[in-house]
Structures are given as structure tokens and as C-alpha cells.
Amino acid sequence: MYAARALLRSRLAPPSTVAKPCKSPTSACYQVFVRHTSTSTQDGSQSKTPALDDLLGAEQVGKAKTLSREVGRLSRELDAVYSRQRGLNRVLKGPLTVRRVARAREWGGRVSVRDGRVFVENKALSGEAEREIPKIWLRDNCQCGGCVHETTRQRLLDTFSIPSDISIKSHSLNTNNVLSIEWSDGHTSEFTSQFLTSTVKPDHDKAIIRQGLKNVSLFDASIASSPPRHTYTDERPTAIHTILSKIRQHGFCYIDNTPHSTPTETETLLRRISFIRETHYGAFYDFTADLASQDTAYTNIALEAHTDTTYFSDPAGLQAFHLLSHTEGSGGASLLVDGFKVAADLQVADPQAYHVLATVNVHAHASGNDGISIQPYRGFPVLEHDPATGALLRVRWNTADRAGVEMPIETVGTWYEAARKFDALLKEKRNEYWEQLTPGRVLIFDNWRVLHGRSAFTGKRRICGGYVNRDDWISRFKMGEFGREGVLGALAEG
Numbered sequence: 001m002y003a004a005r006a007l008l009r010s011r012l013a014p015p016s017t018v019a020k021p022c023k024s025p026t027s028a029c030y031q032v033f034v035r036h037t038s039t040s041t042q043d044g045s046q047s048k049t050p051a052l053d054d055l056l057g058a059e060q061v062g063k064a065k066t067l068s069r070e071v072g073r074l075s076r077e078l079d080a081v082y083s084r085q086r087g088l089n090r091v092l093k094g095p096l097t098v099r100r101v102a103r104a105r106e107w108g109g110r111v112s113v114r115d116g117r118v119f120v121e122n123k124a125l126s127g128e129a130e131r132e133i134p135k136i137w138l139r140d141n142c143q144c145g146g147c148v149h150e151t152t153r154q155r156l157l158d159t160f161s162i163p164s165d166i167s168i169k170s171h172s173l174n175t176n177n178v179l180s181i182e183w184s185d186g187h188t189s190e191f192t193s194q195f196l197t198s199t200v201k202p203d204h205d206k207a208i209i210r211q212g213l214k215n216v217s218l219f220d221a222s223i224a225s226s227p228p229r230h231t232y233t234d235e236r237p238t239a240i241h242t243i244l245s246k247i248r249q250h251g252f253c254y255i256d257n258t259p260h261s262t263p264t265e266t267e268t269l270l271r272r273i274s275f276i277r278e279t280h281y282g283a284f285y286d287f288t289a290d291l292a293s294q295d296t297a298y299t300n301i302a303l304e305a306h307t308d309t310t311y312f313s314d315p316a317g318l319q320a321f322h323l324l325s326h327t328e329g330s331g332g333a334s335l336l337v338d339g340f341k342v343a344a345d346l347q348v349a350d351p352q353a354y355h356v357l358a359t360v361n362v363h364a365h366a367s368g369n370d371g372i373s374i375q376p377y378r379g380f381p382v383l384e385h386d387p388a389t390g391a392l393l394r395v396r397w398n399t400a401d402r403a404g405v406e407m408p409i410e411t412v413g414t415w416y417e418a419a420r421k422f423d424a425l426l427k428e429k430r431n432e433y434w435e436q437l438t439p440g441r442v443l444i445f446d447n448w449r450v451l452h453g454r455s456a457f458t459g460k461r462r463i464c465g466g467y468v469n470r471d472d473w474i475s476r477f478k479m480g481e482f483g484r485e486g487v488l489g490a491l492a493e494g
Contacts, residue, residue: 111179111196116168118179122200131200138181139166141492142189153488198493203388209490211386212478214248218341221433229254232269232442240272241480243444247318248477251338252445258322260439263464266322269442270465274472277316279309280372286324286464289457300458305337305426305451306398309467311364313376315396317470319452320444321463323437329459334443336433337451339395342425343383349425353418357382360415362396363403379406382422394448397422426451 109121112130118138119130139162142148147157167184174180177193198206207213228246230239232255246253259265267284270276276283289300309315326332347354361379366372384394405415425431434455437443445452448470478487 109197111173111177111193113168113171113173113179118168118181118196120197120200133196133199135166135168136162136164137199138189138191139183139185139187142187143191143195143492144189146187147189153491195489195492198490201493204391206490206493207386207389209478209482209487210493212248212474212481214245214481216251216340217249218344219250219338219433220341220431221429223250223433224435227254227433227435228252229256231256232258232265238480240476244273244473244477245481247444247446247473251340251450252336252443255442255444256440258440258442260322260324263322263324266320266442266464267466270320270444270468273318274468274476277467277469279312279316279467280366280369280374284464284466286462288460288462300332300456300461302456303335303453304399305335305432305453306400307339307396307451308398308447309366310380310396310398311366311374311376311401313378314470315394316447316467318444318468318473319447320442320465320468321437322439322442322465324439324462324464326439326457326461327459329457329461331455332457332461333434333436333455335453335455336435336445337426337431337453339397339449339451340392342422342431343392343395345425345431346422350418350421353421354383356415356418357422358385361406362415363406364396364398364401365403366401375403379404382419395451397426397451399423 109123111121112119116135118133118135120133121129122131140157140159142157147155149156163185165184168181169184170182172180179191179193179196181189181191183189228250230243230246230253234242243253243255255269258269263284263286267276270284307315308319321334323332343354346357358381361381363379364376366374380396382396383392384396385391386393405412407415435443442465447467482490
């Protein structure tokens with residue numbers, strides 16, 4: 001949509017277009033309407049107004065109409081996305097973010113300096129139309145090479161060396177909307193209009209780049225007909241980003257055609273994403289059902305849908321499985337359930353139960369190995385939300401590893417009732433996606449969103465895989481999605 005608007009602006013003369021806000025609930029979306037008046041001829045047909053042809057030329061009018069139709073098509077697609085978003089807004093605690101390019105100009109407008117104070121117009125405000133940017137913030141966020149390292153983007157300026165009464169000695173605003181400020185301490189800073197207007201973005205928009213937000217497609221059992229997948233043989237530099245983008249949208253992705261005679265290629269695949277997380281079970285794992293590690297995952301019994309490492313303060317971000325071999329037996333189908341989708345179902349069915357699971361802290365532990373009892377520093381709710389945006393951020397659900405529930409004993413039954421309803425939704429057939437893994441197909445999924453399990457099996461299975469930290473894989477996704485300049489350029493937004 002943004003590219004189409006830019007193309008229209010570059011090709012059409014100003015009098016020929018009018019930019020009007022869409023009805024979609026975001027100011028980042030605009031529809032462009034081409035003025036094309038007409039007059040009737042004697043035979044009743046319509047003829048183009050000569051003034052428009054004279055202004056643009058017949059060729060440009062044709063381009064304008066084509067581009068206008070394309071923008072209209074894109075707008076209808078966005079309307080469909082926002083319609084889904086509005087539905088989810090009603091069932092989640094906070095808004096589920098629709099990924100779009102972060103553009104401060106949608107929220108901020110004109111930058112002005114009056115009486116030694118810098119103001120930014122905030123188009124999103126219904127009352128006060130401007131926000132003042134504190135001078136200490138401006139001086140602290142000077143982006144010159146003397147204040148910020150050009151490569152690492154780390155601060156070089158000692159914030160607390162800035163005089164508390166720092167003031168603007170002089171300023172100028174050039175034709176490129178770059179504000180130049182000479183400070184009372186003798187330093188000169190330059191700020192683009194886009195950088196300054198980003199200060200008035202809502203928290204949700206600021207989170208787009210920081211959290212690597214992307215439009216989410218919730219799934220159920222029907223995804224079996226067309227699950228997200230990619231191929232190991234894709235050696236293009238963009239291959240990993242393509243995989244991570246599918247995981248960010250759908251919650252998981254298969255990587256087909258992965259060599260499976262040894263686990264080496266699977267480990268290489270994970271290391272192409274980022275570092276493999278090491279736990280008390282080791283780093284990259286390669287195991288059979290021999291209970292070598294004291295956990296039910298190392299047996300052949302059925303496992304209900306759960307998330308891994310709920311006993312860590314920071315649960316694993318990605319998890320990968322690759323079935324290298326399965327001999328002399330059968331069974332062991334893999335189960336995936338979209339925790340975000342089931343959470344949405346619960347909110348519709350019982351908002352109070354959703355509230356309980358989103359606010360009551362639950363403790364967890366891993367105590368199977370000698371000398372080890374890992375427990376998070378505090379309890380966390382089953383449904384965790386981002387405090388800045390209100391959006392559902394993470395699902396923690398593992399009844400096997402659950403410890404205490406932080407509620408008075410006389411009222412703890414309320415949590416059990418809510419958890420029972422959530423568990424029932426997890427087990428509904430329409431929410432369960434079953435897939436029999438085969439050698440050569442690696443499964444990678446978002447452990448903060450997607451629950452996994454398996455059916456019981458017989459025979460001998462060899463599986464390899466590992467964990468990747470959340471911050472590490474989101475970092476890799478963000479750099480591919482927004483580019484280095486886009487990510488680092490948004491650091492000051494918070």
C-alpha cells in the first residue's frame with residue numbers, strides 16, 4: 001500500500017489526486033481517489049474532461065486510472081485484514097498487531113520551534129494537537145558520530161554530562177525537513193522530521209519493529225491441507241528469513257528435503273538461524289526413548305499438548321524436531337495446537353475464565369535430574385500479555401511441570417475451573433492438527449505460541465533438535481523484515 005501511494009505521488013500532478021483516510025482503523029492506510037470528471041456527448045456516451053487531459057496528458061490519465069485500481073485492490077485486501085483484526089480485538093485482552101511498515105508521519109506532522117522549545121504535531125490527538133519534546137531528550141538522542149557509535153549504535157555521550165538547564169542557542173529547518181540545533185553547550189545536533197515525529201507514536205506502533213510484529217494467521221486442524229513449508233535446498237541469503245517469516249505468521253514451518261542420514265544438517269540449519277540454547281538437557285539433542293534425560297519426552301508414551309520449558313523465567317523461543325528414523329514400530333504422530341487461537345476461543349466462550357488465566361500466576365519446575373530443581377524466579381500466568389500493547393504475548397501450559405498456583409487456598413478452585421475450560425478447548429478435534437513426521441522433514445515452531453504433543457508409539461525412534469532463544473530468533477527475523485537501518489533507526493522510540 002505504501003509503495004503504491006509513493007508511486008502515485010511520484011507520477012501524478014498534485015491537482016489530480018486527493019488523499020482521504022480509509023475507514024480501516026489505522027491512520028497508516030489511505031485511499032487515493034483520482035479526479036476524473038466527464039461530460040455527456042450527444043449520443044449519451046461520456047467524454048473525458050479536456051482540462052484533465054491537458055493537465056496530465058492522455059498517457060498519464062491512463063496510468064493514474066490503472067494505479068488507482070491497484071490501490072483500490074490493495075485497500076480491499078487491507079480491509080479484510082483489519083476486519084479479522086477487529087474480530088480478534090474483541091476476544092483478546094489487547095489488540096493483535098497487524099504488521100505494517102512503521103511510518104511516523106502517519107501519527108506526527110509538522111515540527112516547529114517556538115521560544116526555544118521543540119514541538120511535534122500529533123495527528124492522533126483529539127484534543128491537544130502538539131507535544132513538546134524535552135530538550136534533555138533531544139540532546140541525549142543526538143545521532144551524530146560523536147554521540148552514537150556509527151557501527152554499533154551504542155551511546156558515546158555521557159548522558160549525565162549534559163547540563164540540566166541545556167537550552168537551544170539557535171536553530172534552523174531546511175527544505176528537507178532536517179532540524180539543526182545549536183546547543184548552549186556548543187554541540188550541534190541534526191534531527192530528521194521522521195525521527196522527531198516518531199516520538200508521538202502510540203505504544204503499539206513503537207512495538208512493531210522492536211518486537212518484530214507481523215500479521216498473525218491463527219490455525220486449526222484445517223491447516224493440514226496446506227501447512228507452511230520451505231525447503232532445505234534453498235541456499236539463497238533470504239531463505240532463513242522466509243522460514244522465520246512463516247513461523248512469525250503461522251506459528252510453525254516445515255523444512256523439507258533435509259538430509260537425515262546424520263543429525264549434522266539439522267544442527268547446521270538451526271545454527272543458521274542463531275545460537276542453539278543450552279539447558280540442563282544439553283544443547284542440540286539427538287535421542288531415543290531411553291529416558292536418558294529424566295523427562296517424559298524421553299519415553300514412548302503419549303504427550304498432551306504443552307509448551308516446553310515453562311520452568312524457565314525465559315522459556316525457549318523456537319523448538320525444532322527432526323525424526324531421523326523410526327524402525328520396528330508405529331505411532332508417534334506429532335500434535336500441534338495454536339495457543340493464540342484457543343485463547344481467542346476461550347475469551348468468546350468465557351471471558352471470566354480468560355481473565356483468570358491471564359492474571360493468576362502459576363509456578364513450574366524441572367526436578368527430574370539429580371541435583372537439579374529449576375524454578376522461575378516468580379510465577380507467570382498461563383496467558384501472558386505485553387504490558388505496553390495489551391496483546392497476547394505468550395502461552396505457558398504444561399500440566400506435568402506445574403507447581404503451585406498463586407491464589408488463596410479457599411478460592412483456588414476458580415483457577416482450576418478456568419484451566420479445565422482451556423484444556424477442553426485444547427483437546428477439541430477442530431483445534432488439533434496431527435501430522436506424522438517423516439525423515440527429511442524438520443518441524444520448527446514458536447514455543448511461545450504453539451503447543452505440541454504426540455501419540456504413543458512402538459519401536460525405536462531417533463529424533464534430533466534443539467531450542468533457540470526468543471530474542472535471538474526475533475532479532476534475525478527483524479533484520480530481514482525491516483533491514484538494519486530500519487531496526488537501528490527505531491532504537492530511540494522506546
